[in-house]
Amino acid sequence: MKPILRKVDTGHNYSFSVREDIYPYLYNHWHYHPEVELTLIRKGSGMRLVGDSMERFDDGDLILLGADLPHMWRSDDIYFQELPGLQIEAVAVHFKSDFWGPGFLDLPEMKQIKNLLTKARHGIRINGQTCELITARMEAILKASPTQRISSLLHMLDMIANSNEYSLLSSIGFTNSYNIVSTDNINKIYTYTFNNFQQKITLKEVAAAANISPNSFCRYFKSRTLKTYWQFLLEVRIGYACKLLIENNMGVSQVGYTCGFNNLSNFNRQFKGLTNKTPLQYVKEYVTRSQLLAASG
Missing domain, CATH: 2.60.120.10 (Jelly Rolls)
Known part of the structure; x- marks a missing residue:
């Protein structure tokens, strides 16, 4: 739709x-x-x-x-x-x-x-x-x-x-390339991803959720969003990881596994690739920023 x-x-x-x-x-x-x-x-x-x-x-x-x-x-x-x-x-x-x-x-x-x-x-x-x-x-x-x-x-x-x-x-x-009136199943893809990103997702599964053939799915998704599906999934997982890290209720390793990463080194690498910070650096900067805001308030 x-x-x-x-x-x-x-x-x-x-x-x-x-x-x-x-x-x-x-x-x-x-x-x-x-x-x-x-x-x-x-x-x-x-x-x-x-x-x-x-x-x-x-x-x-x-x-x-x-x-x-x-x-x-x-x-x-x-x-x-x-x-x-x-x-x-x-x-x-x-x-x-x-x-x-x-x-x-x-x-x-x-x-x-x-x-x-x-x-x-x-x-x-x-x-x-x-x-x-x-x-x-x-x-x-x-x-x-x-x-x-x-x-x-x-x-x-x-x-x-x-x-x-x-x-x-x-x-x-x-905004220059998106066809606002084209048929679009993007809502189905987003819904499936948000409901399942903490688990392993296969191309076949997400394509089936959107009623798109696996062979057409990657091209379809990129034409609608200008990014690959795997890049989108990574952004969802890292975004959720940022939330868990600043809540300070989990260790870095546990956060990584909770967000769908299969090992700590992969999580650290992907996190830094997207945020330009390691998870520990992200937490440290957040704490420092929060303390400065509290002091200025």
């Missing part, structure tokens, strides 16, 4: 949507919509896929997505157990780039915001102090008056456009 087209309800009295979401977990499938999306993950953790980018998300994740850019958030496995007090909280703003009216973005004063929305076709992760400032405004816009909603959205976009504290997520190749 193709990426799911989602329709965003703006309500009867507003020109764009502002929404607070509280769920037991996120698993919104591989989807897209014509609206630009600004999403703050207030509380929660898991994997975020945007175009051909896959990264972990955690509390405070702030993402700007352009129109028709396929994406999904999937919560960590523990959220699917629906434990008391464990939930995902998010604030999302959806708007069409022309909701201000025709010609508005062509005004000379809007040049930087127009350029920002063009960059957002690849997905943008907002970081640093800019993230902190936008986060506060995302919370405030939930209670803003109708006029304040418009001015607040414009101000947030202006702050991002004039900042250098952001990075692009999806590659240029993905």
